Amino acid sequence: MNATASRLPAYVKLAGLQMQVAFAYRGQVLGGLLVVLLRILLLKAVWTAAYAGRSDADGVALPDLITFLTLGNLQLVLMRPMLVWYVQRRIHEGLIGLDLVRPLPFLGQLFAQQVGATAGVLPFVVLSVPFAFVFGNLAPPASAGAALAYLASLLLAYVIATLIGLLMGLVAFWTTQSLGIGVIYEFATQFFGGALVPLYFFPPLLRTVADLLPFQTQVFIPVSIYTGAISGPADIARALGLQAFWIAALAVIAWIVWQRARRIVTVYRG
């Protein structure tokens, strides 16, 4: 723990650099956000047409549904696995060896970069909130408690997204195609995470599949806590527990994959 603390300034510096990258590529960042806003607009249009004037479906009122989808899609922007892109580029340019000999643990570097990249994107996301309100809908959290639980759940979701991103980044040690895998992952997260259709509208079989995958922990769980669809201490605790379980499982897998990837790098450099 002490070692980590002494390395903190270096991590902060790395994160700061990534923050600037987000700003340097602001054109792409803004373009990406506009795409998300368009998606929110589409979701509102489709769901409004589907409800066809009904006040609610399965007990879910339309405005609540739109709030759910708007928030879910906005928050996915923050969870983009930017480190996949980074690792792939470093390997492609043959610079990954440089990263490995830095006096900072490689995984720590990646986490710092991911956090920095997210911090760089955050102001843009905040700026887009009013537009999201117009294109979709946003309502305040169900209660003060819900808001607190939501923040905790969001943080856990972020760790899960980063771990999955890390896993995909490590795949780059074996194939040059991790970017493509990253894109496929984003669609899987959108759909199975519930950012297009909340899981309760899924047909039973699809619902079972979604429940077994980690993606729901990134959208469906945190946003349901926010809107109050998941409420009460027991349910919230169970939801957060599920997220914690995925963190543990993914961390173990990532660690094993990392040990193997590391050997490959040693071969490269030797």
Next chain:
Amino acid sequence: MTRFTLSFDLWMAGLRGTLQYRTDTFIVIVMALAFQGTGFAFIWVVLSRFGSLAGWTLGQVAFLYGLRLIVHAVAGVLTGPFFGLEQQVRTGEFDRYLVRPLSPLLQFMTQRVEISIFGDLLGGIAIFVVADQLVGLAWTPLAFAYLVLAIAGGALVEGATRILIGALSFRFLASQSLLFLGDSVFSTFANYPLTIFGGILRFLFTFAFPLAFVAYIPASVLLGRTAELQVEPLLAYLAPVVGIIWIAASVRVFDRELRNYQSAGH
């Protein structure tokens, strides 16, 4: 050697070049299928729960969705490389098209082939065929001819939009983000019945920017839903012509903007 066969030979060469990278090819096709599959899975889940969308059944929406995917794939046959134009203009790689005896635009568009079009085509045809079973359309030769023309016309509208946005590269050295955004506009508004987006957008996409002509109007014609259109039925049948007008305009703009090309390293 006519311009057409020459372009075809160049395109085939571009394809052979792109296919050298097999894993890339495979992943890109899966990516395209994942993207389109996600969009369709969304529509399917919504409609299987709610039955219809602004009066359109699952089969009809799928018909429209599949049609637009096919259009998108056909448009990408020549305009797929536009996402790389900004880069080629910045580095001066674009020089090579200006010293050979064929239109620079044609040379650029045949230099490489965007593999994702095969994923889109695969997904589009699959959805379209299933949708066709669901709606049980009686295909007359005339309807089939209209379908072919409509696909060509829609592809021209979509392709022309990419050419127009890409032409910005020569002056501003940037177009990629806008191209992605343009593609998103198409995949957001052209894949679904335009009626769900409300009056203003419907009007704009019919009369200001011909997005409705890409798939929505042709699908309405084929499905016999012309009553809900904002245009005269006759004009709806002329949807393919809109594509020709649009492409002619965009090629002119591209050629004019090309004069602003500054190459690199002066």
Next chain:
Amino acid sequence: MPGSEPIIRVDGLVKTFRSPRRHPGPLGALRTLFTREYTVKSAVDGISFNVDRGELIGYIGPNGAGKSTTIKMLTGILVPTSGELRVAGLVPWMHREENALNIGVVFGQRSQLWWDLPLIESFELVAKMYRIAPERYGRDLGRFRELLGLDEFIATPVRQLSLGQRMRGDLTAALLHDPRVVYLDEPTVGLDVVAKERIRTFIEEINRERGTTVILTTHDLADVERLCRRIILIDQGKVLYDGTVERLTASYAPDRVLVVRLASDSANDGTNERPLDLPGVEVAQREAGSIRLRFDPAVMPAPTLINEVVRRYSVSDLSILEPDLESVIRELYERRSAVP
């Protein structure tokens, strides 16, 4: 006779580049977007020259002098800001496709071949583009294969070729349609001595055999010395010199150097230290065992100088150095920067 008409006419050619002025700082991007201030840089600033058919011209100058910009206007890549420009009677950028039929272009830094395909496919595509008749294509390609030794790598994808092999491929692709004018931009850049020589021989051969007009831009003045009778020197977008290599040397670096190697037995008797006071001669360098004398042959003819030297020193060997183009050009630029 139509042959007397110049194939390239350039008159008062100007190209200026306008780029938005960038403002630094966090809000700089926004300011850049809204202020619309531009920095204007003229890369080519009133250049005029004519080229007759069959000439082999070296177009040279330091980095940023406007060489590439001129070539890019000649080839039709860039649109001139002002001035007259005709190549084989056509305005290149306006009649781009017709002009392309008349010219061949090679950029040493950037291949125009189909990167992922075997080299031979690039030639076949070029043949289709220029509508080269099959028998002529077969004959000319055969000739190039022989001259440039293409056979060993003609079936290899271009991306796997060495720099020298790629250049040979690019030259072939640029010349297959037998253009009237060929522009070679740094054709020997990054190549080893053997490869350079092969390329130079080839250029010479094409110029002589087919009467192809060649405009050569290069940093390697050995290319120019070996190939070009005429050079056009440019600097800061203007023509500094246009004429033969000999005249350039004669007018800008008339001096030659006499290297006097002294006999070893004279090392200690002081004769080596003797002053030399002759008109038009100066001591450029004096070391143990040798003296370098710079002299102007117009004032002091070489035989007279040699006589004088032999009379005064105990000489073991003599040699005369001609000025090389590089030192001439260096001299020229130094003088120019001295007089603004």
